[in-house]
Amino acid sequence: MAQAVRTRIAPSPTGDPHVGTAYVALFNYALARQCGGQFVLRIEDTDRQRSTSASEAMIFDALHWLGLDWDEGPDVGGPYGPYRQSERSEIYTIHAEMLVASGHAYPCFCSRERLDELRAEQKAAKGRFGYDGHCRSIDSDEAARRRAAGEAHVIRLAMPTQGEIVVRDLLRGEVSFAAEQIDDQVLVKSDGYPTYHLANVIDDHLMEITHVIRAEEWISSLPKHVQLYQAFGWAPPVFCHLPLLRNADTSKISKRKNPVSVNYFRRAGFLPEAMLNYLALMGFAMPDGREEFSLADFVEAFRLEAVSLGGPVFDLTKLTWLNGKHIRELSPSELLRRLREELLGDRYLLEVLPLAHERIETLADFFSYTNFFFVGDVEYDDAARTKMVIRERTPPQTAKIFRLLLEESLDAILDWSAESIEEALRSFCEANDLKPKELFMPVRIAVTGRAATPPLFDTMAVLGKEICRWRLRSAAETLRTMKA
């Protein structure tokens, strides 16, 4: 008998809501909806260092904005909860112990140092990388004693050591790996938290997920997952690995080369339906060749087996064209509603207003004075270009400083506020032997396109991290190719 289709999106709350998450969520959503099944949201927050509730909130928000509503999740509950992995610790512990008891997993006492050394040796020998199974031969009674004595350890999966491991992917068919190629994956970290591999398999099983649709980067750990299902004696779900979104140079999409935060697109004026429509086009083509369609149309026509395997380049130009098409379809009142929803909403306007208030002399001044708050990209005219170059530096050097500023300072800010931005900028100046005065004007021009603006930190705070990131990137790109 046919089991109800259940799919899930399982993001890790460790940063901005990623466009790749939206992409994978869309396909999972579409399959569940067209089959009348359920779409589940599960938060994979087993990385205690990096997971934040702010990130989790942004993910909920981004998915809601896109209209990819879930039937079960941490916020709405459901019969298979809890849906946050940090709240499921006992479940993982119990299952991990089952595996140890049955001999499918074993404690490993290797130190960080030994592991680093091992890796260095393997690298020098240009051999295969991976754990060498050192602790696998420890007698189970002795291992139990050492654990009881409180010795630091992890739990590793005992993978088969020889033979072929054949796994199945919906789009690719059978994929086989030589067993020697796959090492004994850590299942439980020394802090007692499960790794992705363990938690993922247990949860997908317990939550009765029927189709695991995820990004292609997971395909090489599929043998470990399949082995886990076998060790538990569970029937594995259907696995389907989606191609990775790419930068223009075809490398895996990254924030260094592309805007990747859903927040960016939202603030830059993209419509959720256009985002979804474009993402759907990344790997799927309508039978009639139509390129503009709604989520409902997509759900109806979608065929998972028909997804193409080439890694699609995420092309802002085409996204923008599609967005324009969607905008033209809106009625005037609907367009007004959209404008008010995002850029012209009271919430945002009330943030911008105070910054302009004492600087304008007519109401009309407001618009010319604040226009950079309402656009996606800004242009740099000749005067701006000139002034954007840091004193005593060449344009390419300035570009490098901008990139450094992003990567080593701004990216790390979790609470994007005027205070934290100021602190970051000032300490960046100190660390890089720059006077605040020298850096701030170029940054101001980079993020606004002009020299006369409200106070820089407030401005950046209101613009939002994602818009600032991307404008700083564009500015760096402009400078890089500029002659001194």
Add this chain to the structure above:
RNA sequence: GACCCCAUCGUCUAGUUAGGUCUAGGACACCAGCCUUUCACGCUGGCGACGCGGGUUCAAAUCCCGCUGGGGUCACCA
């Protein structure tokens, strides 16, 4: 480096499962023109691809092999 995945215009793709109907279709971008007080939209046309080499076959973009190229993975991150 090892392993795995992938391979049609610059980009997204149709066609590949059942080889002929493919002198390879559509879309974005680009170019030209039309429409138009401008711009945009819209319309018309143009440019532009089966990575290479071997097979199999009467016939290959489609099947097989090799090569090349691109990507991913090789964490106590997901």
